[in-house]
Amino acid sequence: MHAKIASNAAAMRRWLADAETALANHSDRLNAINIFPVADGDTGTNLYHTVRAASTAAASTEGTDLGLLLGAAGQAAMEEAWGNSGTLFAVFLDAFAASLAGHTRLSAPLLARALHRAQIRAWSALSEPVGGTMLSVLEAAAEGAAAAVSAEAHEDSNLALAAALDGAVEAALGAVVETEAQLGVLTSARVVDAGGVGLLLVLAALRTTVLGEGIPEDTLETLHGFRVQDPHIHAAQPEALGxxxxxxxxxxxxxxxxxxxxxxxxxxxxxxxxxxxxxxxxxxxxxxxxxxxxxxxxxxxxxxxxxxxxxxxxxxxxxxxxxxxxxxxxxxxxxxxxxxx
Structure with a gap:
């Protein structure tokens, strides 16, 4: 059993603050592997600034309703979104919040429902959604959480929430690894998708906040292109135009x-x-x-x-x-x- 379970409004504020910190710490590596849809090397920067807008809004929003709290954060992220990846994060958070309206703590069924809703919104927001990106990672996380919920006899327990979070993050990690084989440009460069890793960091921050356990740094370094000593792969790609x-x-x-x-x-x-x-x-x-x-x-x-x-x-x-x-x-x-x- 996990030693720590924190799933109320205060925890959700900490989640976004932790996600902001994680993206600040890893923005350089996310920029280094940013080659899809354009190799302009700023996915980490854009995700960080967008999540910071969400975190700032959450910190200044009072009350215990998770939907209202994260809804305010999602709206701020949407208004202040930077780039493609930041916009998709904002869509994710806004949809995630909608499933939590009227609830004061996160549960396993709510997590699964929120991730499923966010998955649908994110895919529908894009005119031409592409697999091997943040979309695939979000879809895997939603499926991982849902599978864990259906396997638990007591869906509303702390144990079930821990299992759902573990399932979501583990599935997201697996999906990030798979992105390298799903897009030709990533396969050629031998690198995983930058936006997918960014979303993984956000989901890992949620698990860290609720359970006290995130993703070990050495696990992240197994992702192709993500070690500190790896080169900035985007710099070797054809320059983006437009x-x-x-x-x-x-x-x-x-x-x-x-x-x-x-x-x-x-x-x-x-x-x-x-x-x-x-x-x-x-x-x-x-x-x-x-x-x-x-x-x-x-x-x-x-x-x-x-x-x-x-x-x-x-x-x-x-x-x-x-x-x-x-x-x-x-x-x-x-x-x-x-x-x-």
Missing amino acids: VEIMCTIQLSPLDAAVLRQRLDEIGESVIMSPVGAFDDEAGLCRWRVHVHVVDPDAAVSLIRQIGEPERVAFTELRSQGPGTSTEDSAGQITEGSRRGH
Whole structure:
């Protein structure tokens, strides 16, 4: 039996703080192996900044309702998401929170349900979901937790929660290892997926918080490309071309579907996910939009044909690019320092 079980709101705040620390400690190695979908070497940086936004929001949110607490963290992550990997983490956390509404402690069935919901949301957020990425790792974690729950006679016990967390993290670790064989670019470089490792660190932080046991450092170093002495593999890849655009926009479900279709026609890595609740009276919902394009001006013009975007951010998809130009909701251009994927 695990010596420590902590599953209340205070524990969830510690989870996100622990995840922030883990990503800060490992961001350089995540950047080093970041070669998919573009080799711009900043997955670790982007995940760290996005998780930090979630952790900061959780720390300032009072109350014991896990859904409200993590929901606030998920919304903050969605609004402040950096890059492809950060956006997918925000989608994960926002969906994870929705399954915990009205509950004051995490249980095995709730964990399995939350991971399953997050899996569905993450896969549906992408126009062209690809296996061998964060998506595969999240799917494996959901299946690992569900299998552990179905094997436990007392689903709501601390023992069942420990088993579900163990099952989720162990399955996620196995899925990370498998990413190397699932994507040709990873196979050629002999490296695992950076985003997948990042999500594994987040899930391991949850197990550390609840059970007091994470993933041993020597286990992480068995992942191809993840040892400190390994080279920065992304630097040997062809330079990424194009610009990443991110924004928030209020749209009806129909207009959101139209925007997704049009972005699919001109760009890649399209992610669209709702931010907050649907406004029944107005028939609108806020959406977080992410896309990689060659012509950013044409893309923004297309977006503005559908609605008025806010917090528009442009990032060149290259390892050593200039700072980000960010356009606020009033249409002003300000200089930033954020980078892409």
